[in-house]
Amino acid sequence: MKKILSGNEAVARGAYEAGVSFASAYPGTPSTEILETIAREYKGIHSEWAPNEKVALEVASGASYAGVRAIAIMKHVGVNVAADPLMSLPYTLTRGGIVLVSADDPELFSSQNEQDNRHYARFAKIPMLEPSTSQEALDFTKEAFAISESFGTPVMLRTTTRISHSMGVVETGEPREPNTPSLERHPAELVMLPANARRRHPVLEERIVALKGYADTSPLNRIEMNDPAIGIIASGVAYQYAKEAFPGASFLKLGMPYPFPDAKVREFASQVRELWVVEELDPFMEDQVKALGLGCRGKDRIPICGELTPDIVKAAISGAGTGKAAQPVLPGRPPSMCPGCPHRSMLWSMKRNKCFVCGDIGCYTLGFLPPLDAIDTTLCMGAGINHAHGISKVLGPGTEKIAAVIGDSTFYHSGITGLLNLAYNRGVALVVILDNSTTAMTGAQNHPGTGITLEGQQTTSLDLETLVKALGIEWVRTIDPYRVKEARKTVKEGLEYDGPAVIISKSPCVLLKSRNVSGRMLSVDADACTGCKVCIGLGCPAIEFQDEKAHINEMCVGCNVCAEICPADAIGGDV
Amino acid sequence: MNVLMTGVGGQGIILASDVLSEVMMRYGYDVKKSEIHGMAQRGGSVMSHVRFSREVASPLIPLSTCDILLSFEELETARYVSYLNKGTHVIINRYRLLPPTVIAGKEPYPDITPILKEKTSRIHFVDGVALAEEISNPKGVNIILLGTVSTLLEPEEALWTDTISDMLPAKIRDRNIEGFRRGRRVKVG
Ligand SMILES: Cc1ncc(C[n+]2csc(CCOP(=O)(O)OP(=O)(O)O)c2C)c(N)n1
Numbered sequence: 001m002k003k004i005l006s007g008n009e010a011v012a013r014g015a016y017e018a019g020v021s022f023a024s025a026y027p028g029t030p031s032t033e034i035l036e037t038i039a040r041e042y043k044g045i046h047s048e049w050a051p052n053e054k055v056a057l058e059v060a061s062g063a064s065y066a067g068v069r070a071i072a073i074m075k076h077v078g079v080n081v082a083a084d085p086l087m088s089l090p091y092t093l094t095r096g097g098i099v100l101v102s103a104d105d106p107e108l109f110s111s112q113n114e115q116d117n118r119h120y121a122r123f124a125k126i127p128m129l130e131p132s133t134s135q136e137a138l139d140f141t142k143e144a145f146a147i148s149e150s151f152g153t154p155v156m157l158r159t160t161t162r163i164s165h166s167m168g169v170v171e172t173g174e175p176r177e178p179n180t181p182s183l184e185r186h187p188a189e190l191v192m193l194p195a196n197a198r199r200r201h202p203v204l205e206e207r208i209v210a211l212k213g214y215a216d217t218s219p220l221n222r223i224e225m226n227d228p229a230i231g232i233i234a235s236g237v238a239y240q241y242a243k244e245a246f247p248g249a250s251f252l253k254l255g256m257p258y259p260f261p262d263a264k265v266r267e268f269a270s271q272v273r274e275l276w277v278v279e280e281l282d283p284f285m286e287d288q289v290k291a292l293g294l295g296c297r298g299k300d301r302i303p304i305c306g307e308l309t310p311d312i313v314k315a316a317i318s319g320a321g322t323g324k325a326a327q328p329v330l331p332g333r334p335p336s337m338c339p340g341c342p343h344r345s346m347l348w349s350m351k352r353n354k355c356f357v358c359g360d361i362g363c364y365t366l367g368f369l370p371p372l373d374a375i376d377t378t379l380c381m382g383a384g385i386n387h388a389h390g391i392s393k394v395l396g397p398g399t400e401k402i403a404a405v406i407g408d409s410t411f412y413h414s415g416i417t418g419l420l421n422l423a424y425n426r427g428v429a430l431v432v433i434l435d436n437s438t439t440a441m442t443g444a445q446n447h448p449g450t451g452i453t454l455e456g457q458q459t460t461s462l463d464l465e466t467l468v469k470a471l472g473i474e475w476v477r478t479i480d481p482y483r484v485k486e487a488r489k490t491v492k493e494g495l496e497y498d499g500p501a502v503i504i505s506k507s508p509c510v511l512l513k514s515r516n517v518s519g520r521m522l523s524v525d526a527d528a529c530t531g532c533k534v535c536i537g538l539g540c541p542a543i544e545f546q547d548e549k550a551h552i553n554e555m556c557v558g559c560n561v562c563a564e565i566c567p568a569d570a571i572g573g574d575v
Numbered sequence: 576m577n578v579l580m581t582g583v584g585g586q587g588i589i590l591a592s593d594v595l596s597e598v599m600m601r602y603g604y605d606v607k608k609s610e611i612h613g614m615a616q617r618g619g620s621v622m623s624h625v626r627f628s629r630e631v632a633s634p635l636i637p638l639s640t641c642d643i644l645l646s647f648e649e650l651e652t653a654r655y656v657s658y659l660n661k662g663t664h665v666i667i668n669r670y671r672l673l674p675p676t677v678i679a680g681k682e683p684y685p686d687i688t689p690i691l692k693e694k695t696s697r698i699h700f701v702d703g704v705a706l707a708e709e710i711s712n713p714k715g716v717n718i719i720l721l722g723t724v725s726t727l728l729e730p731e732e733a734l735w736t737d738t739i740s741d742m743l744p745a746k747i748r749d750r751n752i753e754g755f756r757r758g759r760r761v762k763v764g
Contacts, residue, residue, distance in 0.1 A: 004596050004606060109611055133607075166609040166634035167593075169600050237634070244633035310637040325638050325657030328690055330650060331674040331682055333583065333620050541618060544678045555618075 005170045007163040010134040011101060012037035014141025015071050016045065018097070019176035022063035023047040024056040026413065027442035028075030029110040030164040031103035035073050036445075039454050044178075049445055049454045052381075052413040053078035057085045057100060061154075064098040065190065066181045069145050076104040076117045077380065081414065086124050089154050090207075091200040093189035096179050097148035097155075099141065100126075104160045106280045107307035112361065112380060114305065116281035121156045121258040125208045128156040128258040129220065130236045134168035140255060142176075143220065151214070153207055160280065162237040162307065212259040220255035223268050230317070231272025233265065233285055233296075238308055242278045245314035260288040269294045276317055280308050337366050339542040340517045340557035342507035343434050346481040347374040347405070348538055348565070349488040350432065355401040355495055358387035360415070362407035363440045363509075371539045375405070382406075382414025388429040389422045401495040403430040409439035409447045412462070416471065422500045423472030430494040430501045434481075435464060436509040444511060468502045475501040482507060482516070484564045510557055518558035520573060524550045528570035535562040535571065577636040578625045578724070579658055582647030583618055583672050587717030591645075592623040594721060598738045599627040602730045609634035618672065620651060645724050647703070647716065648672050653687040659694040664727055666763055668703040668720055699763040706757055714747075715754040722758025732759065 005013060011034050015023060023045050025035040039047040050056035053074040063070035074082060079102050086100065102120065105111040121128035129144050131137040137159065144155040188196050215221055227248045234242045235254040243251070252268040254261070269275050269289075277286040277298035286298040301316040302308065315323030337344050347367040350357055351374040359365055359375035360383065368375040377387050388404035395402070406415045411433050419431060439445040446452045451461030468476050475497045477490050487505070494501040508514040531548040542556040552562075552571070563571040578595060582588050589610065596606045610623040624636045639660045646652035647668045659665065667687075677684050691698050701723055703716040710719075718739065725735050736752050743751055 002600065004593075004600055004608070161611070162609060162634060165611065166607060167596060168607045168631075168634070169605055240632045240634065244637060247632070309635055310633045314637075323638075328653055328656060330653055330685055331676045333618060333674050335619055336675075541675070546678075546680060 001172050003170050003172060004167050005134045005138070006033065006165055006167045007131065007134050007137040007159055008033040008165070009037050010137035010170050011141050011157065011159070012042065013170070013172055014138040016042040017138070017173050017175045018142045018145040019069055019178040020045050020071050020145070021068035021096070021178045021181070022060060022070040023073065024050045024059045024070075025073035026050050026053045026056050026078055027439055027445045028078050028103070029442055030105060030159075030161040031073050031075045031078075031101060032442050032445070033164070034101060035454070047454055049447065051448055053082040054085060057082040057089070061085065061089055061092075061098055064094060064096040066096070066183060068096040068179045068181050069098075070096060071099045071101065073101040074103070075111065076102055076115055077111060077113065078102075079117055079120055081381075083120070086120065086154075088192050088197070090124055090126050090204050091192055091197050093186050094148060094152040094154065095184070097145035099144045099148060099155050099157055101157045101159065103164050104158060104281070106160055109161050112378070114281065116284060117158055118258065118284045119282070121158070124154075125204055126154050126156055127151070127211050127215075127256060128158055129256050130158050131163055131255070132236055132239045132253070134166070134170045136255065137163060138170055138172070140220070147214075151207055151211055153211070158236075160236060160307075166237075208259055212262065215256050215259050215261035216263040218256060221261045221264055222253050223264065224251040224253060225271065226250045228272045230274050230276065231268055232276045232278050233268070233289065234278040235285065236280065238278045238280050238313070241308050241310045241313045244310040246317065254285065257285055260285070262292055265289060265292060266294070269296075278302060278308070278313055334369065335366055336369065336539060336541055337363055338510050339540055339555045340510040340515070340559035342436055342481045342505065342510070342559075343367060344372070344538055344540060345484055345559070345561040346432060346434060346487060346505040347372055348561075349481070349484055349491050350374060350403060350405065352488055353401070353491045353495055355403040355430070356391065358384040358391070358402070358404040360384035360404070360406040360410050361441070362410050362434070364405060364407060364434055369539065371537050381410050382418055385415055385418035385422055385429075385431050388431065389418070389425065389427040392427055392429045393425075397428065401430070402428075403432060403495065405432045405434060407440075408433060408435040408437065408449050408464070409445075412448050416467070419468065419473065419500075419502070420471045427500050428498060430491065430497070430503065432491070432503045432505055433464065433468075435504055435506045437514065438509050438512060440509045440511065444509065464504050468504070473500050473502050475499060476504070477502075478504040478506055480507060481505040482559055482561055484561055510559070518560070520558040521554065521556040522552050522558055522560065522563055522571055522573035524552055525570045525572065528568050530568045530570070532567060535566055538562060538565070576627050576643075576728070577641045578643045578645065579636060579641045579655055580623045580625065580645045580647070581651040581655055582621055582668070583651060584621050585618070586621070586647040587714070588621050588623055588647060591717040591721045592625050594718070594739055594742055595625050595724075596627070597742060598730055598735055601734060601738060604628060605631045607631045607634040620654065622655065643724055643727055645720055647720065649687055650674065650685060653685065653690045656690055656694055659691070661695050662697070663695045664697045664699070664763065665691055665695060666699050666701060666720065666723055668716060669700050670704055701761055701763070706761075707754065710750065710753050710757055712750045712754050715751055718751045719754040719758035722755040723761045723763055725755070726759055726762070726764060732756070
């Protein structure tokens with residue numbers, strides 16, 4: 001049947017058709033919809049949100065050890081978190097097929113860096129497939145499982161934002177029967193202590209050589225001969241851009257760019273006059289072409305930073321311009337926290353206490369923007385608490401107060417160990433955990449604190465305060481961030497406390513049904529408003545400033561924070 | 576054919592571009608569509624590239640090759656002028672959502688007509704909000720304007736309305752089909 005599917009939906013469909021039994025992921029743009037689609041449409045596959053990507057890959061490999069096909073899904077930076085199991089997994093025995101999906105984000109539409117995860121395939125010595133269309137996203141997912149089982153290796157399927165989120169026409173197929181789970185003991189292949197791992201390493205090296213042979217002959221890598229004047233090696237969406245720009249050129253389209261198909265590349269190079277490698281981000285394929293002693297062009301003209309477009313590829317190869325159009329200067333629409341967001345008032349309360357705030361990743365990172373200007377560092381998930389500890393340790397007492405702010409999902413992902421360290425190593429910092437009962441940034445996924453699984457079952461709901469105390473934190477307060485005066489005072493106490501302190505700022509995301517705002521619009525008494533702009537300092541999209549007065553627009557959801565902080569008592573409404 | 580849809584989050588652009596894509600697939604074309612999710616949220620800029628022909632390579636529309644630009648917000652039209660050429664039809668919903676800097680009084684809401692006129696003379700403003708009120712479906716501007724765009728495309732009315740009826744939930748089906756027909760009566764050709 002023909003359907004229009006996004007790349008992510010097509011990967012989900014491919015997993016279903018491949019007979020996958022088990023799927024695990026931690027959300028992250030642009031990968032999130034893969035597991036969401038599996039959970040919604042293919043209920044025969046057991047699917048779970050993991051608290052982080054390392055867990056996702058490890059539970060999937062457990063399922064594979066038990067003989068079934070399993071898939072672990074994450075965004076590019078998630079693979080960093082899963083890198084430890086990833087590096088040793090190829091040493092162990094593969095029973096059921098195991099596939100790791102890495103969704104990269106050239107152009108950083110929604111990420112903290114622009115890393116090229118194709119390097120991971122080479123680093124871990126596992127094959128990597130890279131689809132160029134939704135149809136290939138489906139087909140290659142199935143192929144990845146077939147390769148995984150026939151060669152006994154984990155396989156990486158790498159997409160990018162433009163593949164994951166673009167839609168295309170897909171011909172779907174019939175599902176394969178899932179493997180039957182069974183337990184077998186293979187300690188020599190499953191217990192990676194030095195004696196065993198030493199024996200497994202050559203197995204891995206031989207396997208990657210065999211896979212190179214497969215890459216040379218597989219239809220995944222195909223030569224499309226046209227005009228021999230220009231020959232282009234390309235993969236992923238860059239192949240489509242190059243096709244668009246040079247429909248008459250010859251192509252070597254690599255659906256499996258690792259291990260690199262040396263023989264096929266040599267064959268293609270010998271048939272064309274000018275050889276180009278068109279790829280987004282790093283010169284991953286280009287370096288391998290050059291290592292074969294072949295001359296080629298690529299990153300001398302094609303940018304490493306940002307995503308490509310058909311125009312950029314055309315400009316680079318034809319040597320004319322940059323392919324980027326001059327943009328008219330127009331007012332922007334920068335992202336901001338939603339009206340009524342509980343993070344806003346908590347960050348405001350922290351800022352009013354003039355502390356240095358080590359941030360983390362989530363909606364609250366937007367508190368970096370003016371007028372809040374409330375975040376001083378953001379590196380990767382879970383880093384904030386550790387930054388606060390490192391900074392406060394070296395600065396010592398009597399200097400600026402140090403705080404960290406972290407969302408609940410991020411805390412469960414990789415914040416717990418940081419807090420444990422803070423307690424263990426006797427740090428002096430205030431940690432504010434923003435508990436909005438969801439993973440908001442990526443579209444409101446459940447997590448271990450919400451009491452509901454991805455499949456909609458009731459489950460244990462983690463008690464944050466008990467956990468924090470168990471980690472060794474004695475000073476813990478749970479507060480309602482909308483009660484600003486109390487929040488400000490509690491922050492002050494926490495900052496003054498001579499030891500590790502934790503505030504749990506508890507209030508559901510305003511996009512959730514359980515939100516605790518009135519939903520009724522507030523208004524400004526124009527006579528009472530002095531135009532002091534204190535409320536404007538919240539950066540709430542529902543508050544406008546015109547004719548020297550504040551006005552509240554229809555985006556207001558009645559959180560009442562502006563009314564609480566208004567020095568003139570000019571904001572009200574029936575809340 | 577290259578159709579670009581632009582506007583702000585919450586205007587139903589994704590649904591309109593989904594319907595267009597489905598219609599063109601049923602009509603027999605290869606279709607690709609690309610949009611950016613992620614940070615896109617209420618009030619943020621949204622754009623969707625829809626391409627259809629016998630075979631489509633890039634999911635992104637190359638610069639200067641847009642055939643139809645359908646914009647649901649005035650200012651957002653001007654952000655994408657680099658995609659226009661002198662044959663491009665530009666259909667603009669007469670609606671302004673003031674960006675934060677304009678709300679704060681830091682800069683004026685720009686006059687977009689001169690920016691567009693440098694590229695094409697085929698500029699049509701449509702009062703989508705008024706049309707939606709006329710048929711008492713204030714949330715239906717997206718499908719109404721899709722109706723207007725449909726007059727520039729090959730498929731016949733029945734394929735559009737059948738597709739809408741297959742894709743939309745029962746509760747809002749009929750009023751959107753009515754909206755689509757109302758939009759189709761607006762002349763822009
Ligand atoms: C290693 C890694 N995985 C996933 C992501 C994507 N991501 C960014 S923020 C976030 C979670 C945000 O949830 P939370 O901390 O609860 O804050 P909220 O957005 O709800 O305010 C995720 C999953 C990432 N940036 N890095």
